[in-house]
Amino acid sequence: MFINLDFESKEPIYVQLIHQIIEGVAKKKLQPGDALPSVRSLAADIGINLHTVNKAYQQLKQDGFILIHRQKGVVVHPDGIPKADKVYKSVLKEKLHPLISESVCRSVTEEEFLQLCSQLFHEFKEETGDV
Known part of the structure; x- marks a missing residue:
């Protein structure tokens, strides 16, 4: 593994x-x-x-x-991973909140934060061939 x-x-x-x-x-x-x-x-x-x-x-x-x-x-899970629902999105928002708070404290701009997120999504898509 x-x-x-x-x-x-x-x-x-x-x-x-x-x-x-x-x-x-x-x-x-x-x-x-x-x-x-x-x-x-x-x-x-x-x-x-x-x-x-x-x-x-x-x-x-x-x-x-x-x-x-x-x-x-x-x-x-043989049926695949459950799709994001309202509960998942609420938990996601909860997890992102402290990351964004710390980023703001460290003067990371919204554009920089979103660019990092976009870059990570792109890396996952490249590795899976979903580009």
């Missing part, structure tokens, strides 16, 4: 793991129905506690990215 964690980061390992798996789905490295390693297997491969992997998997399950079957294991 393509998981790269920064053990020196201030961001918790389980959050990094969540972000890496979501990025894999966004970049189409992980397709609906693809199997993910078991909690134990992924923890051993990366060298982290299995409770950390379990916490990440539980959050991904709650957010609709994966399904966890007792017999089949962990898979990327």
Whole structure:
């Protein structure tokens, strides 16, 4: 798997793991129905506690990215990721709020902020061939 964690980061390992798996789905490295390693297997491969992997998997399950079957294991949600709805957009706004606040404090202009966002969207589209 393509998981790269920064053990020196201030961001918790389980959050990094969540972000890496979501990025894999966004970049189409992980397709609906693809199997993910078991909690134990992924923890051993990366060298982290299995409770950390379990916490990440539980959050991904709650957010609709994966399904966890007792017999089949962990898979990327076979029906695809749920589309953004009002609740998701509200959560997104909540997450963006502190980023924009800090950007304003650091004199990042609206154009610079939007340009960074646009650049990131473009990078994802290039990697997936959706340009």
